[in-house]
Amino acid sequence: MNDQSTIRVIRVLLVDDEATLLEYLSKRLLRQGHTVKATFSGEEAIEVAKQENFDVAVVDLKMPGIDGVETQKRLREIQPFLQCIVLTGHGSIESALESGYEEAFRYLLKPVDYENLVTVIKEAYEKKIKLQEAKFQEELEKLHHHGMGARGMRNAIAELRKIYGFE
Amino acid sequence: MPLLNCARSMDSNSSLETELKKARQELAGYKIELHQTRGYLQCILQNSEDMIFATEVGGILISFSKGGEKVLGYSFAELIGTYIKDLAEDPVSFERFFTSSQDEGPTVQLDIPFRHKEGGIVHCNVSLINLMNRESQRVGTVGVCRDITLWKKIQEDLVRIDRLAEIGRIAAGVAHEINNPLAIISEASGWAGVVISDAKGLSPEDREELEKATKEISHQTKRCSSITHELLDFARGSTPALIEFDIHDVLRDSISFLKPELKHTPIEIDTQFMSGPLLMKSDPKLLEQVFVNFITNAIHAIRSKGEDKGYIQIKTLSTNSDVEIGFEDNGTGITEEDQKKIFQLFFTTKAPGKGTGLGLSISQNIVKKLGGTITLDSKVGVGTNFTVRLPLS
Numbered sequence: 218m219n220d221q222s223t224i225r226v227i228r229v230l231l232v233d234d235e236a237t238l239l240e241y242l243s244k245r246l247l248r249q250g251h252t253v254k255a256t257f258s259g260e261e262a263i264e265v266a267k268q269e270n271f272d273v274a275v276v277d278l279k280m281p282g283i284d285g286v287e288t289q290k291r292l293r294e295i296q297p298f299l300q301c302i303v304l305t306g307h308g309s310i311e312s313a314l315e316s317g318y319e320e321a322f323r324y325l326l327k328p329v330d331y332e333n334l335v336t337v338i339k340e341a342y343e344k345k346i347k348l349q350e351a352k353f354q355e356e357l358e359k360l361h362h363h364g365m366g367a368r369g370m371r372n373a374i375a376e377l378r379k380i381y382g383f384e
Numbered sequence: 385m386p387l388l389n390c391a392r393s394m395d396s397n398s399s400l401e402t403e404l405k406k407a408r409q410e411l412a413g414y415k416i417e418l419h420q421t422r423g424y425l426q427c428i429l430q431n432s433e434d435m436i437f438a439t440e441v442g443g444i445l446i447s448f449s450k451g452g453e454k455v456l457g458y459s460f461a462e463l464i465g466t467y468i469k470d471l472a473e474d475p476v477s478f479e480r481f482f483t484s485s486q487d488e489g490p491t492v493q494l495d496i497p498f499r500h501k502e503g504g505i506v507h508c509n510v511s512l513i514n515l516m517n518r519e520s521q522r523v524g525t526v527g528v529c530r531d532i533t534l535w536k537k538i539q540e541d542l543v544r545i546d547r548l549a550e551i552g553r554i555a556a557g558v559a560h561e562i563n564n565p566l567a568i569i570s571e572a573s574g575w576a577g578v579v580i581s582d583a584k585g586l587s588p589e590d591r592e593e594l595e596k597a598t599k600e601i602s603h604q605t606k607r608c609s610s611i612t613h614e615l616l617d618f619a620r621g622s623t624p625a626l627i628e629f630d631i632h633d634v635l636r637d638s639i640s641f642l643k644p645e646l647k648h649t650p651i652e653i654d655t656q657f658m659s660g661p662l663l664m665k666s667d668p669k670l671l672e673q674v675f676v677n678f679i680t681n682a683i684h685a686i687r688s689k690g691e692d693k694g695y696i697q698i699k700t701l702s703t704n705s706d707v708e709i710g711f712e713d714n715g716t717g718i719t720e721e722d723q724k725k726i727f728q729l730f731f732t733t734k735a736p737g738k739g740t741g742l743g744l745s746i747s748q749n750i751v752k753k754l755g756g757t758i759t760l761d762s763k764v765g766v767g768t769n770f771t772v773r774l775p776l777s
Contacts, residue, residue, distance in 0.1 A: 248582075
């Protein structure tokens with residue numbers, strides 16, 4: 218069950234007020250070798266995201282305080298490439314979509330099937346990497362056009378790596 | 385003088401004649417008027433949907449309208465000499481009402497129950513008026529009764545629908561709340577499964593037992609959550625989600641959904657599908673609900689017939705633009721009378737508590753929503769064949 222060799226380490230931020238649910242979810246993801254941070258409210262998640270970089274966030278829609286849609290919006294303001302998966306109770310997918318908040322990577326119906334969640338987390342991760350690489354290339358080209366010296370270039374790349382969390 | 389006398393008498397003769405003539409003319413006028421009034425009255429008595437009757441002073445029927453025959457099932461001939469109060473369900477209180485109308489003039493009483501000839505109760509709003517002769521003496525009573533049985537039933541149904549909707553709302557709330565603990569159970573058992581498969585020092589038998597148990601927990605929680613989702617779908621009256629799929633898959637899923645139902649019955653399900661997948665664009669979740677309903681009804685019909693060689697044939701047939709799905713069983717069949725009612729809300733032939741009378745009316749709603757039709761062909765004692773016709777896209 219636990220074949221770490223084929224799995225890339227994904228940094229996952231979990232946001233849900235159901236602590237017990239997160240406990241088991243984190244344990245399983247950790248066991249598969251991913252890096253997991255569990256937070257229990259939108260506010261807490263935003264604080265954590267200011268300190269640490271993540272690839273994918275799994276956010277519950279209905280939480281006390283700021284809700285899932287707002288949380289994922291703010292998380293992306295902090296980390297533009299972060300992909301958010303929003304978990305919703307039944308019937309709220311439509312309402313979430315109707316409100317025009319479609320920028321989440323995907324909305325999943327609760328209770329989610331674990332295997333399905335992992336598949337979607339991987340897809341979200343792939344998308345994040347692709348977007349990031351593209352941006353990285355774009356910035357690199359820009360630098361190239363500006364014709365910096367080798368040293369300046371190296372510094373700039375190091376700077377970029379930092380920005381996108383490639384350290 | 386005699387001559388004069390004679391002239392005088394002739395004079396009075398002619399005036400008498402004139403008077404007679406005048407009276408005759410008047411009489412003829414009254415006759416016409418009477419005729420017209422009688423015609424008018426007959427017209428009312430023959431055509432009114434209301435039950436209109438007249439009695440003599442003591443309450444014995446002397447006239448009973450066509451509407452009355454419809455309302456209570458008796459013809460006037462059958463009722464000659466009958467007291468009106470004896471048609472009421474409670475003659476004593478009707479008599480009281482009848483007497484009070486004689487003293488107080490026109491009286492109206494709402495919702496008086498009468499007995500129908502074929503049994504059953506007919507509810508009427510009744511107004512009673514004294515019938516007077518020219519000397520202003522009371523010679524009887526006229527009653528006008530409006531049958532409100534259907535109206536009452538509709539009102540009761542509305543109350544029931546309202547209650548059902550309320551139960552639906554509560555159920556949806558409960559289902560929603562249950563989702564969270566279900567999610568935790570599912571995650572916890574998943575986690576236990578991971579730990580067990582990695583654990584050292586377990587005997588192979590124990591490991592197998594534990595793995596089986598955690599799988600079972602996961603499986604059953606999934607079952608619970610699919611129930612809560614269905615309930616929520618139902619409560620929300622979800623709008624169709626159109627996707628492309630193979631109708632054969634949905635039919636197979638519906639059959640396997642009913643496997644537990646079929647376990648202890650000698651029923652053979654024979655699938656006569658067209659070869660290969662039959663792709664269509666519609667809402668598979670809603671269609672599954674419809675198919676499960678048809679198969680459940682078929683199983684029920686076979687069981688109540690006591691058929692020990694139960695047989696349900698499910699076949700598909702596609703034309704250029706449509707697909708036809710047939711469900712044929714060798715169950716009890718449906719009487720012609722019931723065939724007219726089976727799509728009505730709350731109509732059921734099942735025992736109280738066994739059927740809601742919702743299945744077929746919901747099914748018909750769904751199929752209509754998806755642009756299709758349901759037809760049936762049934763013979764009592766032979767079986768029933770339902771055909772669902774749906775557009776391919």
